[in-house]
Amino acid sequence: xxxxxxxxxxxxxxxxxxxxxxxxxxxxxxxxxxxxxxxxxxxxxxxxxxxxxxxxxxxxxxxxxxxxxxxxxxxxxxxxxxxxxxxxxxxxxxxxxxxxxxxxxxxxxxxxxxxxxxxxxxxxxxxxxxxxxxxxxxxxxxxxxxxxxxxxxxxxxxxxxxxxxxxxxxxx
Amino acid sequence: xxxxxxxxxxxxxxxxxxxxxxxxxxxxxxxxxxxxxxxxxxxxxxxxxxxxxxxxxxxxxxxxxxxxxxxxxxxxxxxxxxxxxxxxxxxxxxxxxxxxxxxxxxxxxxxxxxxxxxxxxxxxxxxxxxxxxxxxxxxxxxxxxxxxxxxxxxxxxxxxxxxxxxxxxxxxxxxxxxxxxxxxxxxxxxxxxxxxxxxxxxxxxxxxxxxxxxxxxxxxxxxxxxxxxxxxxxxxxxxxxxxxxxxxxxxxxxxxxxxxxxxxxxxxxxxxxxxxxxxxxxxxxxxxxxxxxxxxxxxxxxxxxxxxxxxxxxxxxxxxxxxxxxxxxxxxxxxxxxxxxxxxxxxxxxxxxxxxxxxxxxxxxxxxxxxxxxxxxxxxxxxxxxxxxxxxxxxxxxxxxxxxxxxxxxxxxxxxxxxxxxxxxxxxxxxxxxxxxxxxxxxxxxxxxxxxxxxxxxxxxxxxxxxxxxxxxxxxxxxxxxxxxxxxxxxxxxxxxxxxxxxxxxxxxxxxxxxxxxxxxxxxxxxxxxxxxxxxxxxxxxxxxxxxxxxxxxxxxxxxxxxxxxxxxxxxxxxxxxxxxxxxxxxxxxxxxxxxxxxxxxxxxxxxxxxxxxxxxxxxxxxxxxxxxxxxxxxxxxxxxxxxxxxxxxxxxxxxxxxxxxxxxxxxxxxxxxxxxxxxxxxxxxxxxxxxxxxxxxxxxxxxxxxxxxxxxxxxxxxxxxxxxxxxxxxxxxxxxxxxxxxxxxxxxxxxxxxxxxxxx
Numbered sequence: 001x002x003x004x005x006x007x008x009x010x011x012x013x014x015x016x017x018x019x020x021x022x023x024x025x026x027x028x029x030x031x032x033x034x035x036x037x038x039x040x041x042x043x044x045x046x047x048x049x050x051x052x053x054x055x056x057x058x059x060x061x062x063x064x065x066x067x068x069x070x071x072x073x074x075x076x077x078x079x080x081x082x083x084x085x086x087x088x089x090x091x092x093x094x095x096x097x098x099x100x101x102x103x104x105x106x107x108x109x110x111x112x113x114x115x116x117x118x119x120x121x122x123x124x125x126x127x128x129x130x131x132x133x134x135x136x137x138x139x140x141x142x143x144x145x146x147x148x149x150x151x152x153x154x155x156x157x158x159x160x161x162x163x164x165x166x167x168x169x170x171x172x
Numbered sequence: 173x174x175x176x177x178x179x180x181x182x183x184x185x186x187x188x189x190x191x192x193x194x195x196x197x198x199x200x201x202x203x204x205x206x207x208x209x210x211x212x213x214x215x216x217x218x219x220x221x222x223x224x225x226x227x228x229x230x231x232x233x234x235x236x237x238x239x240x241x242x243x244x245x246x247x248x249x250x251x252x253x254x255x256x257x258x259x260x261x262x263x264x265x266x267x268x269x270x271x272x273x274x275x276x277x278x279x280x281x282x283x284x285x286x287x288x289x290x291x292x293x294x295x296x297x298x299x300x301x302x303x304x305x306x307x308x309x310x311x312x313x314x315x316x317x318x319x320x321x322x323x324x325x326x327x328x329x330x331x332x333x334x335x336x337x338x339x340x341x342x343x344x345x346x347x348x349x350x351x352x353x354x355x356x357x358x359x360x361x362x363x364x365x366x367x368x369x370x371x372x373x374x375x376x377x378x379x380x381x382x383x384x385x386x387x388x389x390x391x392x393x394x395x396x397x398x399x400x401x402x403x404x405x406x407x408x409x410x411x412x413x414x415x416x417x418x419x420x421x422x423x424x425x426x427x428x429x430x431x432x433x434x435x436x437x438x439x440x441x442x443x444x445x446x447x448x449x450x451x452x453x454x455x456x457x458x459x460x461x462x463x464x465x466x467x468x469x470x471x472x473x474x475x476x477x478x479x480x481x482x483x484x485x486x487x488x489x490x491x492x493x494x495x496x497x498x499x500x501x502x503x504x505x506x507x508x509x510x511x512x513x514x515x516x517x518x519x520x521x522x523x524x525x526x527x528x529x530x531x532x533x534x535x536x537x538x539x540x541x542x543x544x545x546x547x548x549x550x551x552x553x554x555x556x557x558x559x560x561x562x563x564x565x566x567x568x569x570x571x572x573x574x575x576x577x578x579x580x581x582x583x584x585x586x587x588x589x590x591x592x593x594x595x596x597x598x599x600x601x602x603x604x605x606x607x608x609x610x611x612x613x614x615x616x617x618x619x620x621x622x623x624x625x626x627x628x629x630x631x632x633x634x635x636x637x638x639x640x641x642x643x644x645x646x647x648x649x650x651x652x653x654x655x656x657x658x659x660x661x662x663x664x665x666x667x668x669x670x671x672x673x674x675x676x677x678x679x680x681x682x683x684x685x686x687x688x689x690x691x692x693x694x695x696x697x698x699x700x701x702x703x704x705x706x707x708x709x710x711x712x713x714x715x716x717x718x719x720x721x722x723x724x725x726x727x728x729x730x731x732x733x734x735x736x737x738x739x740x741x742x743x744x745x746x747x748x749x750x751x752x753x754x755x756x757x758x759x760x761x762x763x764x765x766x767x768x769x770x771x772x773x774x775x776x777x778x779x780x781x782x783x784x785x786x787x788x789x790x791x792x793x794x795x796x797x798x799x800x801x802x803x804x805x806x807x808x809x810x811x812x813x814x815x816x817x818x819x820x821x822x823x824x825x826x827x828x829x830x831x832x833x834x835x836x837x838x839x840x841x842x843x844x845x846x847x848x849x850x851x852x853x854x855x856x857x858x859x860x861x862x863x864x865x866x867x868x869x870x871x872x873x874x875x876x877x878x879x880x881x882x883x884x885x886x887x888x889x890x891x892x893x894x895x896x897x898x899x900x901x902x903x904x905x906x907x908x909x910x911x912x913x914x915x916x917x918x919x920x921x922x923x924x925x926x927x928x929x930x931x932x933x
Binding site: 019031036037046074078090092098100124136138140142 | 204364448658820859860865
């Protein structure tokens, strides 16, 4: 079946099997490997991406359902030269170890910008409840997201649309 | 916002990097594109392997039929035990026990690999697995390790019992006015690295290259050589980024050897990336230990005798788990100076997934047993739980200290770590709060739990490889035989090498996890890496500086003592008024056809014994049985700290896993051996919402075992946290006279215990 969607700002067409999951489309067809698969019960959130600005577990969405949507993955938010504030915060606060949950965790963190205003620690913890990490004990992830969200707010960035997601001067 | 290393708060200019919170060099790629795991590697014409696994715990296997599967779309091949021409794995403990690569004649646990299907896509392979028919006759499984020990029928023909290993002992005389006896269960846990096992095998003529998610690539290479009878020169093992291991990826599993076997058989690149569901039932489990403790002491608080008696559940095949009691034994008496100490154990087979090392590996079990027992003793004699510990700690003046079971603790100051954690937590105020709640008949009881732990790291001091080579542009190439799977070794080791050579970590190329590039290696487990690979790289860097100075003295024909080196300003060699950089040295050496390189196979003389004190504060809702961990305080001492950012990261992760064992996690089999917690939807994997922000501080008592003064920090958090949390819950429940509940302390268990206690009052 034919679908058309935007991935990290680029329009793409695919002919997909109805059962193909969005995460498989991203990994195997778009060939972006930052989005990971960590479970088979939609529990872990390693596959979290933004669909039209909202975080979603891409293993729980059929590629077909993403027809007409705008998908943002970890590869679409910043570069090594120009990090997204949430990436910068994970880097600064040592918010990652093995890195497997990290792309999903960063996307989940960014999506909180559209959901919560000035969240406190426990709101952030509840906000990322769908994303599992085995290495960090979440301590530094919570610190990172708190600081990333406050930086995003200062720069008036949100997760709700592509144009508002990036820092104005960022290279895509 | 840019990733410019000049904006780092530390690490520039003329300061040493070691000891500073230098940001990780691994991160820029990880946070922008993601790391590269085995499942991310792309190959042309790759075939996908899917395993069919045993649906039952115990059966005689009559037939496995793959003919229907072979007829399914996209199926390349399918194999059963009779197609596998490699001999079964002879067990390392008992040579009578053989583990076939695919189940043959018998099914011994749910999840044991029975057949494999190879498909053009993963989906084709998985679909076709549904068409593999397994014919078997059920037999009675043995699930409870206590029963297994006395069972007349063994899991293996030729074995007279299910006991596969034992440690004699336990004849300790019971001394003291008070005797505490208790049984503590360390439940089975699933390690759950976020990345499961994954293997790719590619063939190029005679050459086989295996990419594997593993903690010890050189030993994976040895395993593959052994079973595939391949020449050492024709096999390269590469570990790309590894998404966690926690001990479960130390060994090489039968499935991981079958992947290169099949690739050679089909002469085609093959990949296996396990699903979470298969990982839960067949990636080695942790813990699974039942302990009986007997503690004797006097009413003045002095502990006089202690005996620990252990039953270790090995699962269906004895793997590393069978040896966990040996590690538990080392740490039997914990931080305490006790006159009479003894230990005994048996390791038994059950029809369950084999147990392996899991973060802490035998030491959490030891710490849990003694820390729980000491709390019970304190309760019995009516003494404060901190005070009883202070009365029994090994005197800081008595290090190195030899324990009654023969471990030699290198250094320690247990009093200081406990004093610090009590201060950090405001212990006296907590005690008042706790008493007030009892007086007010509050439904939210407060519990304070202390745990003082000591553990052993680098328990089996084996040689580790490190090398440093001067390369083009004055950069360095550093190679090490350890294998970071999340710990940040590239950062830590680059910091060590930089402080010797002056070369900025950004100009250090770091290599690990490639048997072609790194001539030997042991790997990363048991919190060994910095005190083995880290020291090896430090020594190699020192030697490189010496070699460079010697080269310069020869080159310029001046006495060696006229050549000076300073690590400042990127590393400067000076001879009189002449000043040369590493880049200059590289050019001069190259012109003479020389390579400046140093390598070291460093063998540490002995293990190290990190220690610390943890304090948990819980609120127990007596109406619902729910335990809320309000605060977690931790003081941990791993000697000199190379990078506090990384060290604390290790502690946080460890604390989370330790807390989670106390409160949430348990891998459960029913009485027929069916796993009841085989997915992330069923298993108590903790989320961010289950934890408070940890309040931890580092204490530094350098060891003299190695020149860096470092001990391991990878497992400490896990070891101290579990008893602290359970002690806290029992402290809260002491008003009901409840002395122990086995982990995990779920609301159901806590609620039931309160109900029973109320009824019997």
